Amino acid sequence: xxxxxxxxxxxxxxxxxxxxxxxxxxxxxxxxxxxxxxxxxxxxxxxxxxxxxxxxxxxxxxxxxxxxxxxxxxxxxxxxxxxxxxxxxxxxxxxxxxxxxxxxxxxxxxxxxxxxxxxxxxxxxxxxxxxxxxxxxxxxxxxxxxxxxxxxxxxxxxxxxxxxxxxxxxxxxxxxxxxxxxxxxxxxxxxxxxxxxxxxxxxxxxxxxxxxxxxxxxxxxxxxxxxxxxxxxxxxxxxxxxxxxxxxxxxxxxxxxxxxxxxxxxxxxxxxxxxxxxxxxxxxxxxxxxxxxxxxxxxxxxxxxxxxxxxxxxxxxxxxxxxxxxxxxxxxxxxxxxxxxxxxxxxxxxxxxxxxxxxxxxxxxxxxxxxxxxxxxxxxxxxxxxxxxxxxxxxxxxxxxxxxxxxxxxxxxxxxxxxxxxxxxxxxxxxxxxxxxxxxxxxxxxxxxxxxxxxxxxxxxxxxxxxxxxxxxxxxxxxxxxxxxxxxxxxxxxxxxxxxxxxxxxxxxxxxxxxxxxxxxxxxxxxxxxxxxxxxxxxxxxxxxxxxxxxxxxxxxxxxxxxxxxxxxxxxxxxxxxxxxxxxxxxxxxxxxx
RNA sequence: GGGGGUGUAGCUCAGUUGGUUAGAGCGAUCGCCUGUCACGCGAUAGGUCGAGGGUUCGAGUCCCUUCACUCCCGCCA
Numbered sequence: 255x256x257x258x259x260x261x262x263x264x265x266x267x268x269x270x271x272x273x274x275x276x277x278x279x280x281x282x283x284x285x286x287x288x289x290x291x292x293x294x295x296x297x298x299x300x301x302x303x304x305x306x307x308x309x310x311x312x313x314x315x316x317x318x319x320x321x322x323x324x325x326x327x328x329x330x331x332x333x334x335x336x337x338x339x340x341x342x343x344x345x346x347x348x349x350x351x352x353x354x355x356x357x358x359x360x361x362x363x364x365x366x367x368x369x370x371x372x373x374x375x376x377x378x379x380x381x382x383x384x385x386x387x388x389x390x391x392x393x394x395x396x397x398x399x400x401x402x403x404x405x406x407x408x409x410x411x412x413x414x415x416x417x418x419x420x421x422x423x424x425x426x427x428x429x430x431x432x433x434x435x436x437x438x439x440x441x442x443x444x445x446x447x448x449x450x451x452x453x454x455x456x457x458x459x460x461x462x463x464x465x466x467x468x469x470x471x472x473x474x475x476x477x478x479x480x481x482x483x484x485x486x487x488x489x490x491x492x493x494x495x496x497x498x499x500x501x502x503x504x505x506x507x508x509x510x511x512x513x514x515x516x517x518x519x520x521x522x523x524x525x526x527x528x529x530x531x532x533x534x535x536x537x538x539x540x541x542x543x544x545x546x547x548x549x550x551x552x553x554x555x556x557x558x559x560x561x562x563x564x565x566x567x568x569x570x571x572x573x574x575x576x577x578x579x580x581x582x583x584x585x586x587x588x589x590x591x592x593x594x595x596x597x598x599x600x601x602x603x604x605x606x607x608x609x610x611x612x613x614x615x616x617x618x619x620x621x622x623x624x625x626x627x628x629x630x631x632x633x634x635x636x637x638x639x640x641x642x643x644x645x646x647x648x649x650x651x652x653x654x655x656x657x658x659x660x661x662x663x664x665x666x667x668x669x670x671x672x673x674x675x676x677x678x679x680x681x682x683x684x685x686x687x688x689x690x691x692x693x694x695x696x697x698x699x700x701x702x703x704x705x706x707x708x709x710x711x712x713x714x715x716x717x718x719x720x721x722x723x724x725x726x727x728x729x730x731x732x733x734x735x736x737x738x739x740x741x742x743x744x745x746x747x748x749x750x751x752x753x754x755x756x757x758x759x760x761x762x763x764x765x766x767x768x769x770x771x772x773x774x775x776x777x778x779x780x781x782x783x784x785x786x787x788x789x790x791x792x793x794x795x796x797x798x799x800x801x802x803x804x805x806x807x808x809x810x811x812x813x814x815x816x817x818x819x820x821x822x823x824x825x826x827x828x829x830x831x832x833x834x835x836x837x838x839x840x841x842x843x844x845x846x847x848x
Numbered sequence: 849g850g851g852g853g854u855g856u857a858g859c860u861c862a863g864u865u866g867g868u869u870a871g872a873g874c875g876a877u878c879g880c881c882u883g884u885c886a887c888g889c890g891a892u893a894g895g896u897c898g899a900g901g902g903u904u905c906g907a908g909u910c911c912c913u914u915c916a917c918u919c920c921c922g923c924c925a
Contacts, residue, residue: 283885290882307882321875340885363876366859369886370874374859377917430925450925477924605852607921710925746925819918 258326258358264300268347271333275350277302278326278358280388281319283369291317293352295327298393302345304329306352316355322368322385324359327352376810380824383815395812399800402518403470406491406796409510415468415493420455422448422472428774429711431475434486442841448474451793454778456494457712457750460789461781468493470796478819481808482742482798485821488809490745491799494791500733500749503790504528504689507737511794515685518803524548524686528737532692541581541667543693546741547686549674553666554644556582556654564633570612570656580656581666584644585673588651589615589625595676596626599653602672608655608665615651616641622648671741685739685802692716693734696727696763706764709734712757712778713748714790719756727763737794739802747792754782 258278266275282296289308293316294301304327306313319325329350340346366378368388379386387393407417426433426447433447449455451473459467471492479485495503508528515523524547536543541553559565560574570580588595596613603611614626616637624632632640646652653669655662674680695715697708705727713732715722722730733749751757757779761771772779800812810816817823837844 285884285887286881287884287887288879288881290884292884292887294885301885303885305883335883338883338885343885346885363858367875370859372860372874375855375917378859427925431923453925475924478922480924481919483924607851707925712925820916 262299263295263297263302264344266302266331266345266348266350268333270331271348273331274329274353275331276326276328277304277350278324280368281321281323281325281361284317284321286317293327295325295350296388300344302348302350303340303343304350304352306355310352312352312355316352319357320361320363322364322388323357323361326356326358328354376818377824380810380816380818383825387814392811395800395804395806396814398518398804399796399812399814402514402800402803403796405514405517406510407470409513410468410491410493413466413506413509415466416464417469418459418464418467420449420452420459420469420471424449424455427454429707431477434474434476437840437842439840450475451490452492453710453712454775456492456791457752457778457786457789458781460494460496461784461786463496463787465496466494467791471793476821479817479821482801484797484809484813485817485819489796490793491796492791492793494789496787496789498749498788498790500691500735500790503747503749503792504530504735507792507794508687511687511737511739514799515803519685521683521685524681524684525688528687528689530689530691533690533694534692536690537663541663541665541670543690543736544738544741544743545688546671546674546680547688548680548682548684548740549670550679551583551585551670551674552644553670554582554584556580556640556643559636559640559643560656562633562636562639565631565636567612567628567631570654573656578657579659579662580654581662582640582644582655583653583666583670583673584646585651585653585677586647587649588677589617589649591651596651596653599669599673599676603655603665603669606665606668608661609657611665611669612654612656613651616646616648618648626651628654687737687739690736690738691734692731693736694728695730695732695734695760698728704765707760708732709746710748711761711764712750714751714788715756715760719753724759724763733790735792737792742798742802744798745792745794747790749788749790752782752786752788754779757782 258276260276261270263277263279277295279295279297282294282301285292291306291313293304293306295304306316327350329352331348332351333348334346364385365382366374366385368385371391387396410417423436423446426435426445427450431450433450436446436448438444438446452469452471456467469492471490472487473490474487476486493506495506512523512526515521529547531545533543536545538555539545539552557574557580560567560570560580565571574580600611600613612628614624614629614632617623617625622634622637623629624637640646640652644652653673655666655669657665694708695713696705698704699706709732713734716731716733734746735748736746737744751760758768758771766774797809797812801807801809804812806812815823815825822828
């Protein structure tokens with residue numbers, strides 16, 4: 255028999271009554287009646303109420319034992335009387351009559367309570383992460399994460415994929431995020447980099463003939479944090495497949511996501527075949543390439559309205575003349591909304607750095623008219639045209655943003671989200687997946703006006719490879735795609751360019767000659783020259799998937815030992831100083847010694 | 849690098865227009881209590897009001913500087 259327990263704290267029921275049991279766990283809560291003491295004993299599996307009274311010689315000692323101490327309790331199961339049953343507890347029909355107990359791990363006074371559903375400052379939570387992780391919600395999130403990863407592994411094997419590890423110490427890559435560097439002792443003055451993603455390795459795996467690869471891969475990027483982005487490290491479900499087209503990748507990912515989200519959430523999937531939306535369409539309808547399709551609001555371009563003689567909205571007309579665009583967001587049946595609703599949205603837009611949002615509501619007496627501060631600028635005819643473009647009806651309202659195309663897309667995308675929230679239009683019980691496809695291969699850099707890769711330089715351009723018009727690089731689309739769920743970008747992926755000659759041509763457009771490409775991507779280009787299969791893949795973010803499933807807004811709620819915003823691990827005290835000896839061995843000198 | 853928010857007891861927070869000795873709940877300690885499950889009741893301890901400087905007769909409160917945490921922009925092929 256195990257020395258510490260015969261059962262865990264989650265599995266005793268009235269079936270076990272009269273049995274002698276041993277339980278070990280944490281003292282979750284005490285209810286001390288002076289001569290009678292209830293103890294909720296907790297372990298990973300649940301809570302069990304244990305009782306002791308003053309006739310027991312251990313009573314005084316147990317009464318004084320701190321919460322969160324680890325104890326071993328020996329006792330007998332008794333069935334609770336009907337009035338004392340706790341229906342909220344799996345083990346609520348029984349309790350353990352304590353015979354003896356022993357402290358296995360003493361607990362000092364707690365810096366933060368474990369028994370509480372209150373929110374605490376991140377600082378204290380991260381410093382005492384081991385205590386924080388005992389708390390119910392996050393404990394369950396972490397267990398969920400483990401189950402999700404295990405499910406993904408099984409499913410990927412089922413779909414014919416093999417998991418391979420790729421190096422953690424690798425070479426610094428010239429493009430992309432900032433690298434984490436690791437000095438090499440044996441190669442003084444040289445550095446390894448931690449992989450930003452196993453991108454080149456997974457392509458090499460395809461060239462090596464393994465056909466279908468996946469990995470729950472750690473990725474390291476030295477960039478600033480966000481609520482949904484850990485500083486430093488995160489995990490991807492990295493996958494790559496040979497002899498596939500874009501749709502083949504979609505099939506695999508849809509199968510995985512649908513089964514995963516059905517298993518781990520009670521929320522319904524809005525689409526079982528994820529809509530394919532072109533980048534262009536997404537930008538024009540939603541103002542972003544990560545649209546939340548639960549949000550029914552649509553954006554329309556009504557720039558042309560402001561070239562009409564019978565529209566007198568001079569501020570917008572002037573801007574339009576100098577190249578500005580006007581985007582509208584339609585809200586249905588909002589004529590009964592108070593003025594403050596509209597003004598708050600306008601004020602919010604100004605807080606976002608935009609010049610604000612004009613608005614009016616369409617009414618009809620004898621004639622059509624626009625009500626609102628700028629309503630008077632629109633003729634009846636112009637309103638009819640607006641209604642045609644936007645599908646607006648009498649009683650609906652329109653919010654208008656005007657400015658440079660990038661700015662107006664940005665603010666209308668944010669406004670779409672904001673207004674939907676205000677009007678409570680987002681169905682929180684649904685998951686809405688979609689694919690964003692047909693990304694442009696190149697884009698013009700704002701400042702320098704230079705042509706550069708818009709996403710992954712290794713992506714395959716669309717169309718007949720022999721007939722690509724390299725003279726018009728901005729027209730070239732790539733087999734490059736994103737998967738988005740509820741407005742969260744889960745991943746980018748692509749069919750890769752496995753033809754070195756084509757790669758040189760594309761890199762030339764972005765300003766790299768052959769020698770530079772050979773130098774920068776030595777391993778890749780070389781490998782592709784020895785018989786590379788057509789291949790492609792994607793790498794959905796594990797952390798964000800778990801966030802969606804756990805209904806959390808912050809990635810630290812699904813990460814066991816996250817770093818804070820300054821990329822410090824408060825539990826372990828990382829990063830930390832190192833000794834002179836270590837630096838010397840690595841051939842390093844610190845420039846600014848403190 | 850920039851912008852916003854927060855910082856008061858171990859924890860979560862209140863603290864009015866600048867005004868006497870800075871409060872509450874939880875936790876801790878002590879006492880009472882044999883059916884609780886957020887047990888109850890009573891008492892005690894616990895504060896560099898993030899730090900520094902300034903204005904003022906007087907600063908938790910106003911001003912300046914600074915630090916920490918957090919959210920956002922930049923960044924994240």
